[in-house]
Amino acid sequence: VNLRTFMPFDFQGQKIAASVSENYGDFVKKYKPSASVLYSNRWQTSLGEMGFLVDVAESRLATRTDGLFVRPFFKNADGIWVPRGADWRTLLYDRKRDGAYLAFQWRPSDDVDLYATAFQSKYHEVWDEDAIFVSNDPTQVMVDASQPSQVNGGVFQSGRLTQDGGMPMGTDIRASNSHSKTTDFSTGMKWRLGTSTELASSVQFVKATTDSLDSTVALGTNVPYIDIALNGNSPPRIGVDSNFTGNPANYYWGFTMDHQDQNYAKELAWRADIDHSFVNGFVQGVKGGVRVTDRYAHNIDTGYNWVPVFQTWMAYWAVPGGNMPGLNLNNAVNSSLVHLDTFSNFYRGGAGVPGAFYAPVLSTALGYPGSYAAIHDAAIPYYVAGSGYDVPYQPTLLDAAHTNLQPKKTYAAYAMLDFGVDEANLSGNIGVRAVRTTNAAQGFLVYPDQALAPYLGTGQTAPINARNEYTDILPSLNVKWEFAPNVITRFAFSKAVARPDFSQMQAYQILDAAVLSGYTPPAGTTTLPIDKLTLTGTSTSNPYLTPMKANQFDLSLEWYFDQDRGGMAWVNLFHKGISDYFRNESEFVTYPGVDGNSYQYLITRPVNVGKATIDGAEIGWNQFFDFLPVK
Secondary structure, X not given: OOOOOOOHHHOOOOEEEEEEEXXXXXXXXXXXXXXXXXXXXXXXXXXXXXEEEEEEEEEEEEEEEEEEEEOOEEEOOOOOEEEOOEEEEEEEEEEEEEEEEEEEEEEEEOOEEEEEEEEEEEEEEEXXXXXXXXXXXXXXXXXXXXXXXXXXXXXXXXXXXXXOOOEEEEEEEEEEEEEEEEEEEEEEEEEEEOOOEEEEEEEEEEEEEEEEEEEEEEEEEEEOOEEEEEEOOEEEEEEOOHHHHOOHHHOEEEEEEEEEEEEEEEEEEEEEEEEEEOOOOOEEEEEEEEEEEEEEEEEEEOOOEEXXXXXXXXXXXXXOOOOOOOOOOOOOOOHHHEEEEOOOOHHHHOOOOOOOEEEEOHHHHHOOOHHHHHHHHHHHHHOOOOOOOOOOOOOOOOOHHHEEEEEEEEEEEEEEEEEEEHHHOEEEEEEEEEEEEEEEEEEEXXXXXXXXXXXXXXXXXXXXXXXXEEEEEEEEEEEEEEEEOOEEEEEEEEEEEEOOOHHHHOOEEEEEEEEOOOOOOOOOOOOOOHHHEEEEEXXXXXXXXXXXXXXXXXXXXXXXXXXXHOEEEEEEEEEEEEEEEEEEEEEEEEEEOOOOOEEEEEEEEEEXXXXXXXXXXXXXXXXXXXXXXXX
């Protein structure tokens, strides 16, 4: 982003400005203030003219968002397309943003300008969400024949949904607490060498940090039914047995899920430019410059770590009997950690209240990791010994296995020539830019943890060190010709690149081994051969990606028929030839097992593939209708 902020020399002398505003969230019913103060001045000194500017600002915001969802439809055993169920939720959001800006300018002579700036922006974001959601097997959902219902063309419209044993649902409190800070320092100069030549150079250093926790604690319950009525464009009507959901004895602790980010990045950039203009001749000016950037990112991302407390699929083998233990596990983890959520003023009363549910209190989510450990450790006595769950809770570690390091350097140089023939109303420029990029990424490969294939691995990690280098030559040409009064044609050609995002360049790969679909291992099997397994891996990143490339052509004809009123009509033709675009693709990749043998995994990840063309035309007309009457 090329951000142009105020500088001291933008004002004639002293400048004092302030603003105060209040934002009212009518749904959340909260007022939040915003304010900023600016002071700027400039002075003549024995060393030349100097100026100083300072600006501070603070902004706060609070919102509320309600959501109501009918889940996707599935065909059940009766051949009816029914929704899996319905979800509803309320999210409260609170944000505080602080900013400070300093600027200094010094003009020791009429030919030299020097400046320095400093920014700092702090961002604190907190939100929490109460949610009710289904967690059932969609193929087991039935329409209750004992209640009125409407099914059109085999598709459910309204009625009561149920299933054997009740509809498994979850209620949760999800909370996020995020702190971000960005600091920017820059300094630069401009030196005018006579009336035709200017030199400019600047240096910039940016540092950014983010620390965030996304935490969810959920209860489980098996409601007897869900009443759903689909209302076209209006919100659906949803209802449950409020006597059942209003009884805390019908709930159990369901799961916890944490996600942590701890990111640090910095960038050092330098640029230098020279610009020389000519008074006469076809060549009207030349420009040239260099750019150097050195970026570094240190990202820790733990992923979303879902850990069950009690789930219906754990019955008998991990939890004795078919019933889940209730909320009261011990003196600390009990019904005192939940509250009855009535969804007050849901959809401003426009959708009705689906029903009140018990959900964990906010402190259980924001108390990670202590609150998680208390819940999981309290559940240990209720597990079957040796099930794998009867062990103390281990929090997610911000360790090397979740860390990705990405240094990146670019070196660029450009040259551009401005040309024109004034008598023919012809002007344009031609230039070329060369960019050398070096990427590196350090991350981890996570091996499978398949109990029936110990020879593949036990979930251990191995380091990945990737390096990628490439050079791009990017020419461009722009021509403008006004061949008749107020009629202009333009032609442009350029070669452009679009680099992958930093997140797409991470070095992180997870391998997975699953029992072959349709095959059931015989009782007592401890190890399966490789032909009874499916080896796969999925990643959202690839450190060896190179930029997408495009050859771009544009031709336009423009008619400015009424410039005083913005009158303009135009026709544009364009062609883009694109190559090496990003797409997920699967390929077999060989990885070693712990037994010393190599195994092929079907890996799906983004790669550079293919070519494409985009051709199009645009016709437009613009004019202010100032002749219309004004009310």
